[in-house]
Amino acid sequence: MSAHVRLLFLALLAFRSLNALLCQTIFVPDEPWQSLEVAHRMVFRYGYLTWEWQKGIRGYTHPLLFAVLYKCLQLIGMDWPYLLIRLPRLLQAVCAAVADVCLYKVTCKMYSRSVGIFALLCSISNWFTFYCVVRTLTSSLETILGSIGIYLLYHKCYISGVGVAAFSCLIRPTAAIFWLPVIILHLYWLNSSERLKCVFKTIIVGCCALCWSLAVDRVFYGEWTFVQYRFLLFNVFEGQSAFYGTHSWHWYFSQGVPVVLFSLYPSFLLGGLKVANHKSLYFVSLWYIMIHSILQHKEFRFIFPVVPFACIYAGYHLHTVWTKYKHTVYKCVVVLILVSNIPMAAYFSLIHQRGSLTVMDELRLAIDDYPNPSVLFLTPCHSTPFYSHVHRNVSMRILTCTPFEKNNELEQFYKSPHQWLSTQYPSPVDLPSHLVMYNSLTPILEQFLIDNHYNMISEVFHTHIVDEDRVGHYLQIYANR
Incomplete structure (x- = not known):
């Protein structure tokens, strides 16, 4: 790791840690109930599990991350409520800082260092990322793993990248909507001999991940439970997630994405259309949103995993405006686009539903x-x-x-x-x-x-x-x- 990347990581770690401490609100019930409550019961042997865990449509791999943290606190006699509440978000902050660096380095490799800086600015200024990335939601971890996995694939660490993709699919099976086209495209660009080796490696990694999930869930459920299948059956094939509300097919494009990206939305669209190369993540992001549009139940957080990649193309467009148009007015517009997210980030993180x-x-x-x-x-x-x-x-x-x-x-x-x-x-x-x-x-x-x-x-x-x-x-x- 070069000196400037090391300094960048430390700065981002400080920023995301502050992000975690300033996040004093609840977004959705899943934030504690599908992670911290489960982890608390796993370690301290008392608590309450929601109906999803009684039906076996949730996997223990995700809450196990926080259970390990809780167990360490228990062993050293520091399982104080303040730490049980704050440390999981600080753990998310560390992971988010790693993901930010990965996003920056991927953009540098795709385009240039200056474009990487703008993409990073888009990511850290986006209000929804600030609001969500440090929360203990599966969508938040899926978003973090997306940036890390793409970084590994772009830097030719194929097995590690596929491992991250497999882990992402374990914690939220719908992550496969993103990772399948990414891996297929990666394999397509290889020569025939390398492609065959990578297909074999992908199968091995996938089988290992599935065995891990089955083993972990066998321990905590007390019986063999294929949670990924049950999750997809309940939410996708049977459509029973519609109990929690339904939206029209165009909701993500007409409301979801505009709200999540806010002032970055036009730059994302223009950047993706104008960029000459490396457009695959742009089309995969659109694919991810379109497939989610088919499902009746829709939420803002479900499209969070493609926000980092939207920031790449938004950053590309803002960098173009900044460098091509020298007039101060254009530079002020770029700054305004970035800082306009701050009031929303502050309000929803500090006040709304606190x-x-x-x-x-x-x-x-x-x-x-x-x-x-x-x-x-x-x-x-x-x-x-x-x-x-x-x-x-x-x-x-x-x-x-x-x-x-x-x-x-x-x-x-x-x-x-x-x-x-x-x-x-x-x-x-x-x-x-x-x-x-x-x-x-x-x-x-x-x-x-x-x-x-x-x-x-x-x-x-x-x-x-x-x-x-x-x-x-x-x-x-x-x-x-």
């Missing part, structure tokens, strides 16, 4: 005053983290929302809150010591709270943007004295 994390800090302190505390979360599905943020083996209950049950606990409760509470807790002595709820529910349960001597002990800001009746601007904690 209550989900803050309320767990408050709850952890509140239950310390009780010898045998119990907590009931009267919130929509998985609105907050759980045991990974409390780190205490106490009785905690959420409203379950298994998609296969039309009349699940969540729907029963919101249909008739008082009736549900009286049925579940027929005697006042059965009531939990603490309740966690949004302020929108307080007027409905006001009399229940008074009759059962619940006092609000904490109220934390959650969000300015409320997109459903069951969510409020604030999260509240009530204690039964």
